[in-house]
Amino acid sequence: MRAALILAGLALAAPLLAGCGKANMASQAKAKQWDENQFFADHSSMRQPVPGTVARDxxxxPAPQPAVITAALLERGRTQFNIFCSPCHGQSGDGRGMIVQRGFPAPPPLWLPRLEQARASYLYDVITNGHGVMYSYADRVKSADRWAVIAYVRALQQSQDAHPADLPEADRRLLEAAK
Ligand code: HEC
Structure with missing residues (x-):
């Protein structure tokens, strides 16, 4: 009885299924890429991207390296560093970010003498192309932002052997007061 019902159901559904058969869709009006096409002024079926279109990938x-380091650039660098780099490098650049604490290989501290002496173009290359197990950040950190991040990395490097005398007068007094 059950089998008969299923068969009856299939028999009813069959014409419906045939209704969306491929034949009709395959023969609909369409333009193939190399076809001449009177619809467009250039008679070409293939269309050019709209001016200003940017491919997703x-x-x-490349933005030029900024000639001067401004507070705004450092601020931008700090934001981008904390978003994209600190998960591994840590907010201070010590290489003990949260992902590293969860088992990712630890990067070296960013204030290794070798990295302090490295040219900005080298650091730019590391962000753009990755380095060892660190993958490329080219698709996440825009070219201009890479320079901002590098300026901030320089600040992190300097912060490691900063002296109270390097501070502005007001900040120095705050520090004294906190002692
Ligand atoms: C997913 C973790 C991770 C993130 C995020 C990350 N890095 Fe790294 N980075 C590493 C690791 C690990 C190394 C060491 C790679 C090696 O030597 O194999 C490294 C190495 C480096 C080095 C040293 C290269 C050298 O010559 O030794 C620099 C500079 C650096 N990263 C900068 C950055 C900056 C700037 C960002 C953010 C745009 C960033 N990293 C984001 C994991 C990360």
Whole structure:
């Protein structure tokens, strides 16, 4: 009885299934890529991207290294560093970020003499292309932001052997008061 019902059901559904058969969709009006096409002024079926279109995976144009380090640049660098780099490098650059505490290989502290002496273009290359187990950040950190991050990395490097005398007068007094 059950089998008969199922068969009856299939028999009813069959014409419906045939209704969306592929034949009709395959023969609908369409333009193939190399076809001439009177609909467009250039008679080409293939269309050009709209001016200004940016491909999703297109790399952004390389930005020049900023000539001067401004507070705004450092601020931008800090934001980007804390978002993209600190999970591994730690907010101070010590290489003990949260992902490392969960087992990712530890990066070296960013204030190794070798990295302090490294040219900005080297650091730019590390962010762009990755280094060893660190993968590329080119698709996440825009070219101009990479320079901002590098400026901030320089500040982190300096902060490691900063002396109270390096502080502005007001901050020095605050520090004295906190002792
Ligand atoms: C997923 C973890 C991770 C993130 C996020 C990360 N790094 Fe790294 N980074 C590493 C590891 C691990 C190394 C060491 C790689 C090696 O030597 O194999 C490293 C190495 C480096 C080095 C040293 C290269 C050298 O010559 O030894 C620099 C500089 C650096 N990273 C900068 C950055 C900056 C800037 C960012 C953010 C844009 C960033 N990293 C994001 C894990 C990370």
């Amino acid at each position: 297109a790399p952004d144009a």
